[in-house]
Amino acid sequence: MITVSIEKKLRTYGGGQALKLAAEFLTGSVTKIYGPSGAGKTTLLKMLAGLVRPEKGKIVFNGETWLDTERNIDMPPQKRKIGFVFQDYALFPNMTVREHLQYATHDDAWIQRLLAVSNMTTFTSHKPAYLSGGQQQRLAILRALATKPQLMLMDEPFSALDTQIKIVLISELQHIFNELATTVLIVSHNLSELESFDGNVLYVGNQ
Numbered sequence: 273m274i275t276v277s278i279e280k281k282l283r284t285y286g287g288g289q290a291l292k293l294a295a296e297f298l299t300g301s302v303t304k305i306y307g308p309s310g311a312g313k314t315t316l317l318k319m320l321a322g323l324v325r326p327e328k329g330k331i332v333f334n335g336e337t338w339l340d341t342e343r344n345i346d347m348p349p350q351k352r353k354i355g356f357v358f359q360d361y362a363l364f365p366n367m368t369v370r371e372h373l374q375y376a377t378h379d380d381a382w383i384q385r386l387l388a389v390s391n392m393t394t395f396t397s398h399k400p401a402y403l404s405g406g407q408q409q410r411l412a413i414l415r416a417l418a419t420k421p422q423l424m425l426m427d428e429p430f431s432a433l434d435t436q437i438k439i440v441l442i443s444e445l446q447h448i449f450n451e452l453a454t455t456v457l458i459v460s461h462n463l464s465e466l467e468s469f470d471g472n473v474l475y476v477g478n479q
């Protein structure tokens with residue numbers, strides 16, 4: 273279980289806007305996050321990852337305190353056991369698909385499986401510049417999954433995929449998340465694309 277209570281001032285023109293959130297996420301659950309543009313959805317994922325610090329707040333993951341601003345605890349991102357799929361992918365330009373995955377894990381059988389479920393096996397020696405937008409996006413998902421994270425944070429992870437690929441990939445991901453008991457948070461503008469994910473919905477924004 274992840275327990276989160278956070279207050280963060282957002283840098284907005286005009287100022288004054290803040291993100292305030294208190295929520296619990298059960299282990300192994302999928303939560304679909306939606307809300308207006310600029311409400312702070314990406315910032316919320318970054319705070320969970322330890323990439324952005326709130327002014328005030330507490331994050332406890334399975335009894336382990338990741339953040340407690342009152343006690344000055346702020347666990348660094350690499351210790352938080354998370355996978356992050358960034359909206360802009362954040363791939364390494366000089367690494368091939370296989371190297372991206374080998375950088376994250378030494379488990380070759382797992383790499384093979386990830387490549388197979390995402391239909392990426394034929395592209396293993398390609399660098400990002402030689403991949404389509406949809407292939408780059410799938411690589412970003414695979415790289416995040418490679419470490420078998422306990423918490424998967426996904427920011428608009430399917431935006432570049434065509435419907436057919438999306439349907440197959442989501443069904444494969446659902447199996448993998450169940451197997452690993454991964455807790456998953458997915459930010460999406462398009463909740464209908466996530467229909468096949470069994471999960472809860474969280475609105476971020478002014479009520």
Ligand SMILES: Nc1ncnc2c1ncn2[C@@H]1O[C@H](COP(=O)(O)OP(=O)(O)OP(=O)(O)O)[C@@H](O)[C@H]1O
Pocket residue numbers: 281282283284285307308309310311312313314315316324
């Ligand atoms: N580290 C930060 N500290 C404070 N404010 C930030 C930080 N990063 C981004 N912001 C501000 O937070 C606001 C919300 O941005 P964010 O990207 O989290 O929104 P979003 O809900 O994900 O929007 P979209 O749906 O358009 O992607 C923006 O006004 C942005 O300038």
